[in-house]
Every structure is written in C-alpha cells, then in structure tokens.
Amino acid sequence: MGGELIGLVAVTLGMGIPIGLMYTYYRVRKLKTEERMAAIARGVAIPGEPELSQPARSRRNGILLIAGAIGFFATFGMIATVTGEHDTWVVSSFSLIPLAIGIGYFIDWALLRRDAHATT
Numbered sequence: 001m002g003g004e005l006i007g008l009v010a011v012t013l014g015m016g017i018p019i020g021l022m023y024t025y026y027r028v029r030k031l032k033t034e035e036r037m038a039a040i041a042r043g044v045a046i047p048g049e050p051e052l053s054q055p056a057r058s059r060r061n062g063i064l065l066i067a068g069a070i071g072f073f074a075t076f077g078m079i080a081t082v083t084g085e086h087d088t089w090v091v092s093s094f095s096l097i098p099l100a101i102g103i104g105y106f107i108d109w110a111l112l113r114r115d116a117h118a119t120t
Contacts, residue, residue: 030035047057048061055109055113055116058105058112059109062103062108065101066097066102066103068097069096069102072094072095072098073092073095076089076091076095077082
C-alpha cells in the first residue's frame with residue numbers, strides 16, 4: 001500500500017503543481033487585463049511597465065541563477081553534514097550547472113556593457 005500511495009502522490013503532484021502554476025499565471029494575467037480595461041473605460045491614463053534592457057536582463061538572470069546555485073549547494077551540503085552521508089555531496093555538485101549559466105549571463109552583461117560604452 002505504501003509504494004502505490006507514494007507513486008500516486010508523486011504523479012499527482014508532478015502533474016498538479018505545473019497545472020496549478022499555469023492556472024495561477026492565467027488568472028493573474030486575466031485580472032491585470034480586466035483592471036487595465038476598466039481603467040481605460042474610465043479614461044484613466046495607464047503607465048506602462050518599463051522594459052528592461054538586454055544588459056539589465058542578463059544581470060538579473062545572472063544574479064538569480066548564481067543565488068539559486070549557492071542555495072542548492074548549501075542545502076545539500078547541510079544535508080550531507082547532518083546525515084553524515086558523503087554521497088550527498090555528489091548531488092550538490094549539480095549546482096555547478098546553474099552556477100555556470102549564471103556566470104555566462106554575467107559575462108554577457110559585461111560584454112553588452114562594454115559594447116555600449118564603446119559605441120558612445
């Protein structure tokens with residue numbers, strides 16, 4: 001009974017969480033659209049959200065990925081320390097993937113910034 005229940009819960013959560021996230025995204029977007037339409041109907045000027053430049057997006061993505069990698073590494077490092085299982089450190093090595101991508105975004109940001117300064 002335990003194995004079947006675990007499988008059922010895994011499949012339910014594995015499918016349910018993404019569906020819930022998609023529904024939440026849809027509802028938030030729909031509410032924002034309705035709010036904008038109501039403001040337009042009343043004649044209120046709606047300020048647009050400023051678009052981020054490519055260097056700003058690269059910098060933000062780099063910060064988020066590196067912070068996530070550090071958190072991932074720290075989490076599994078703490079688990080390995082508490083449980084005393086050294087094999088758990090192997091799992092923490094997967095944090096190198098988002099770390100490398102984040103460093104790549106920082107390199108992209110630096111190159112874009114350098115190119116912008118060179119053209120001005």
